[in-house]
Each structure stands twice: as C-alpha cells, then as structure tokens.
Amino acid sequence: SLSRAHCFPQVHTHTVVAMPPAQRRVLIIGGSFAGLAMGRDLKSHFLVTIVDAKEFFEYTPGVLRAYVKPKHLDALTFTLYPVIEYRME
Numbered sequence: 001s002l003s004r005a006h007c008f009p010q011v012h013t014h015t016v017v018a019m020p021p022a023q024r025r026v027l028i029i030g031g032s033f034a035g036l037a038m039g040r041d042l043k044s045h046f047l048v049t050i051v052d053a054k055e056f057f058e059y060t061p062g063v064l065r066a067y068v069k070p071k072h073l074d075a076l077t078f079t080l081y082p083v084i085e086y087r088m089e
Contacts, residue, residue: 023047031057031080039084050084057083 024046028035031052039048059076066073 025049027051031084036083050080052080054080056080 026042026046026048028038028042028048028050029052031050031054035050035052036057039050042048056077056079062072062076066076
C-alpha cells in the first residue's frame, strides 16, 4: 500500500531574502574645499570615502596671519573626522 507521503510529496518552501543592491562607492582624494564639497554633493548617491594626508583641515592662506595672531590659528583649522561623519549626514 502507498503511504500518504508517496501520494502527496512534501513541498519544501524556501524564503528568498532580497539583498539590497550594492551601493556604489566613490573615493575622494583630498579633504580640502573641493574634496569636502564633492563628498557633500555625492553622499546621497554613493558611499563616499574621503582620504587626506592630514587629519585636519587648514585654510592655508590664513596661516600667515596666525604668525602675527597665534590665537587666530583656531579659526583656520579643524579636525576633519567630525565634519565628515556628522555634519555631512
């Protein structure tokens, strides 16, 4: 005699999880004016990575003024990480 399993084979269902499409990436070399502006403009379409030789931004033309007024240096430089990670969101 045939068992019920032979007449009605078990159907295995598999849940297919759709993976999100891979986000395109862009690498920006330089974290000065143009690099930061491009990172800001491209962040909504790409996963942006900004690479710079320094960990800080420096407004170079103003450095000469800092020789005369050393306290002015704080207005000319800032650390890049917080700007890139938090202000560009």
